[in-house]
Amino acid sequence: MILYAESSAVLAWLLGQAAEKLIAGEFAASVGVVASQLTLVECERALHRSVPQALTAREAAELRSRLVSRVQEWTVLSLSTAIVRGAKRRFPVEPIRTLGAIHLSSALSARNESPDTVLLSLDRRVRANGVALGFQVVPTDAELDAIQTTDA
Numbered sequence: 689m690i691l692y693a694e695s696s697a698v699l700a701w702l703l704g705q706a707a708e709k710l711i712a713g714e715f716a717a718s719v720g721v722v723a724s725q726l727t728l729v730e731c732e733r734a735l736h737r738s739v740p741q742a743l744t745a746r747e748a749a750e751l752r753s754r755l756v757s758r759v760q761e762w763t764v765l766s767l768s769t770a771i772v773r774g775a776k777r778r779f780p781v782e783p784i785r786t787l788g789a790i791h792l793s794s795a796l797s798a799r800n801e802s803p804d805t806v807l808l809s810l811d812r813r814v815r816a817n818g819v820a821l822g823f824q825v826v827p828t829d830a831e832l833d834a835i836q837t838t839d840a
Contacts, residue, residue: 689806690806691715693723702734703734718806726787728755735748771797805823
């Protein structure tokens with residue numbers, strides 16, 4: 689399977705959040721990962737925001753290096769005119785935020801190239817739209833519920 693990796697999932701993996709192991713498992717099970725340039729920007733912005741409140745500059749640099757190493761194996765989609773045009777459309781589950789719409793449009797573009805593309809996201813609005821658009825969405829709701837139950 690090909691994964692479209694949306695920012696919420698990549699950030700959970702990168703920052704070692706509760707879903708990190710689930711997401712790492714999805715990466716390992718895939719034959720390829722596609723992400724948007726937007727994901728890289730969002731990850732970089734999250735690292736900048738985290739210093740010095742949650743991370744030291746050194747920790748942020750280590751995480752940045754981890755991401756760069758992983759991204760070298762991925763296909764990164766540019767924010768093309770077609771993707772921007774697609775993000776302007778109405779989605780099945782509104783409201784959807786602008787960045788979520790860009791991710792959904794990017795995922796649809798990836799699916800046009802590889803029909804077996806699976807949507808990897810933790811964002812509930814992106815996930816709901818992914819299901820409505822016919823994507824398999826991972827992790828499953830049951831897997832996410834199990835994580836939330838153990839974190840409580």
